[in-house]
Amino acid sequence: MQMYCKLYGLAVLLATLIPKGNAQQLKEVIKRSEVETHIRFLASDELKGRDTGSPELDIAARYIAAQMQSYGVEPVEGEGSYFQAVPLLLQKPAQNASLTYEQQSLQILEDLLVLQGQDGELEAESVFLDFGTEEDFKNNDIEGKIVVTKAGYPDSKSSYSAIAEGQEKLKMVQEYGGKGLVELYKSSQMPWNLLNRYMNAERLTMGQNSAEDQAMPYFLINDAKGQHLDVLSATQPKLRLSIKGKIDRQISTYNVIGKVEGTDPKLKDEYVLLSAHYDHVGVAEGKNLQDSVYNGARDNAIGTTALISAARYFGQHPPKRSVLLLALTAEEKGLLGSQWYAEHPLVPMEQVVFNLNSDGAGYNDTTRITVIGLGRTSADKAFKEAAQAVGLKAMADPVPEQNLFDRSDNVSFAKAGVPAVTFSAGFTAFDAEIMRYYHQLADEAESLNFSYVEKLCEAYVLAADKIANSSQSPFWVEGDAYEEAGKTLYGRE
Numbered sequence: 001m002q003m004y005c006k007l008y009g010l011a012v013l014l015a016t017l018i019p020k021g022n023a024q025q026l027k028e029v030i031k032r033s034e035v036e037t038h039i040r041f042l043a044s045d046e047l048k049g050r051d052t053g054s055p056e057l058d059i060a061a062r063y064i065a066a067q068m069q070s071y072g073v074e075p076v077e078g079e080g081s082y083f084q085a086v087p088l089l090l091q092k093p094a095q096n097a098s099l100t101y102e103q104q105s106l107q108i109l110e111d112l113l114v115l116q117g118q119d120g121e122l123e124a125e126s127v128f129l130d131f132g133t134e135e136d137f138k139n140n141d142i143e144g145k146i147v148v149t150k151a152g153y154p155d156s157k158s159s160y161s162a163i164a165e166g167q168e169k170l171k172m173v174q175e176y177g178g179k180g181l182v183e184l185y186k187s188s189q190m191p192w193n194l195l196n197r198y199m200n201a202e203r204l205t206m207g208q209n210s211a212e213d214q215a216m217p218y219f220l221i222n223d224a225k226g227q228h229l230d231v232l233s234a235t236q237p238k239l240r241l242s243i244k245g246k247i248d249r250q251i252s253t254y255n256v257i258g259k260v261e262g263t264d265p266k267l268k269d270e271y272v273l274l275s276a277h278y279d280h281v282g283v284a285e286g287k288n289l290q291d292s293v294y295n296g297a298r299d300n301a302i303g304t305t306a307l308i309s310a311a312r313y314f315g316q317h318p319p320k321r322s323v324l325l326l327a328l329t330a331e332e333k334g335l336l337g338s339q340w341y342a343e344h345p346l347v348p349m350e351q352v353v354f355n356l357n358s359d360g361a362g363y364n365d366t367t368r369i370t371v372i373g374l375g376r377t378s379a380d381k382a383f384k385e386a387a388q389a390v391g392l393k394a395m396a397d398p399v400p401e402q403n404l405f406d407r408s409d410n411v412s413f414a415k416a417g418v419p420a421v422t423f424s425a426g427f428t429a430f431d432a433e434i435m436r437y438y439h440q441l442a443d444e445a446e447s448l449n450f451s452y453v454e455k456l457c458e459a460y461v462l463a464a465d466k467i468a469n470s471s472q473s474p475f476w477v478e479g480d481a482y483e484e485a486g487k488t489l490y491g492r493e
Contacts, residue, residue, distance in 0.1 A: 023389040026462055029313045032454040036445075038067075038305040039453070042278065043297040043445045050296060051282030052204055052330045053090065053251040060278050060304075064256045064327045067308045071315035073258035073325060076346040084255040086329055086340045089207035089214065091116075093200045095245025099182065099219055101126070101237045104228075106221060113199050114243055115166065117180075117217030122146070123240045124179045128233040132169045132183075142176035146239050148232050151183040151220065157481075158403050159190035163199070163220075164334065167206070170218055180216055180241060184223040184232070192222045204333040206340065207250050214248055217241050253279075255337050256327040257346060258311065262468070264320035271351050272468045273324045273418070274310050275338065275409055276303035276358040277331030281439055295444045298437055300331070302425060302453055303358035306460040313461045319468035321353070328409050331359070338409035342416050349413075350489055353473035354379060355420035356464050357410040362443070363425035364433040366452040368393045369459055372404045373421030379467055379474035383423075386463035390455045398428050414482045417489030419474045423460050425452075 041047075041063065047056040065082035075082050094117075097108040106112045124146045129136040132149030149169060152162025166183055173181050185195065199220070219241060221228050231237070256278070262268030280296030295301075307325055314323050324347060330336035342349070354377075360370070371383050374396040387394040397404055405411065410420040427434055437443040467474060475492075476483040486492070 023458065023462065025317060026313065026390075026458045029316060030309045030454065030458050030461065032450055034312075035305055035309065035454050035457055036450050038308050039297055039301045039448065039450075040445045042301040042304055043295040043443075045293045045295065049282040049294040050278065050280040052253055052279045052333050053088065054282065057253065057279055057329065061254045061256050061327070061329070064278060064304065064308065065258075068256070068258040068311045068325060071312045073260055073311045073315050076257055076259050076324070079257070079346055082256050082258055084257055084341065084344075084346065086253050086255055086337050087207040088204045088251050088253060088330060088333075088336060090202065090204055090249045090251050092202050092247040094243050096242075097219075097244065098242045099221065100240045102231070102235070104231075109196055109200060111222045113196065113220040114246065115163075115199065115218040115220055116170070116205075116214060117219075117241075117243045117246065118215045118248070119243050119246055121240065121242045122180055122217060123238065126182070126232065126236050126239045128236050132172070134172065137172045137176050142173065142178045145178055146180040146182060146241070147173050147178045148182045148184070148236075150229070151185045151187070157406050159187045159195070161406060162187070166218060170216060174216060180218065182219045182221060182239065184229050185220050186223050186226065192224060204251075204330060204336060206336060217243065253329040253337070255329055255341055258325045260314040260318050260323040260325070262320050262322040263318050267320045268322050269351060270321045270353045270473060271324050271347055272319075272321050272464060273326060273352045273355045273413065274307055274358075274464055275326040275328055275355060276300055276307040277328040277337065277409055278304040279329050279332050279337075281332050284441065291441055294439065294441060297443050297445045297448055298360060298362040298425065299439065299443065300359050301445070302448075302456065303360065305453070306358045306423070306457045309457040310461045310464055313465070317465070319465055321468040323464070323468055324352070331409055335409055335412055338412035342412040349416050349418065350491075352413070352418050354467050355410055355413040355418050356460070356467065357408060357420060357422040358424075358460055359408045359422050360424035361427070361430075361438040362434045363427050363452070364431060365426040365428050366449055368395045368426035369456060370395055370397065370424040370426050371421055372397045372408070372424055373410065375477070376405075376480050377419040377421060377474045377476055378472075379419065379421070382463045382466035382470070383421075386459045386466060389462055390458045392426070392455055392459055395426065399430055402430065415485060417482065417485035417487070419476055419486065423463065425456055
């Protein structure tokens, strides 16, 4: 009996020494029934595909905030609520537009896209600035001229990023007194016809600019053969731009954010940022379909549910570091919610030591999780151990040619210097199984393997817990594309 008491006492002592965040604690907090409930609500027909700017997306935002509040997650100081307003501009494409120079007349769609501007005409001299870097602007006379550049920058990682970088050039055009921006587009990654389909549609952009900013025309020329580059760079002729039938309208949407304060007196001033976008692509308008709702169960009700699961777990088991839980809007519109937060953080970005984002197109391997960014930060051990603890295996991005790292919200924080990865459901390729559901009407809750989704949520939360309790904060591996940004952010030599 005495030996039994000693062994029992030792067991109790050891139990107090086991670190928080083990798989058993997770199973006590994260229940399959709740995981399924969250996904079924978010991916329900009643939420109409959670399109950005819709009343149904606002319902989803309130639902997420209510879960955070019920779990004891607090609003961030100074914000007063769980909502961060994200101002956006809804842009309807021009009905007609043209660009003329010398003997050339370029028409909308065939040779021309209007990315910004208001109805009217502008005629002015042009100035060619190669890629339009900050150095190019400094070294040329811009005042009163239309700036012409190649699309993107020399180190642009994709067609998506090249288009996004045009916004940086627009700011410099205005700063240096220019009248408009014309970029020459040439890319094999996204041919002009696909770009047309993507850009010449109703779309959302950041809407914090003034009316004067939005009035500045921004045109894209199809220059697949380079013939326009030859002339515009050599002669820098007078350009005439014309826009008719373009409509811009301001709308509001929201990031949802909460905080769990850390338990360590020193480490609580550092934050692990957990994120997932909760928007999707809405309803299939104008199609004669019995089911017209893009429910978005995989993309991204699963990721949002992983975030809600983290809110519940950390509400009960706060780690040493503080945790920010950020549900992001407008990812499907070009990562706009995360871009806005990165530019307007509610906690100084230099205090954020890691971003663990949850997003994905679906899965075709339920034995694994896929970490987009595995091998790029020093946090790999946390992902591998977390996956193993729930019977899965953490694997790296199987399709690096798709550049998925720069196509989800993690990249907004990576650009700021924060080590960041995206935690996805397991996939081995973008095969027929993935494409059967990715942005398709079939992506409904009923099609999910909820036993696997439960494990996925557990692995996500456990990985976050390991990072938040680690004695050392993660950083980029040497030579990574975002290492220098990280050194600048954190003041590292």
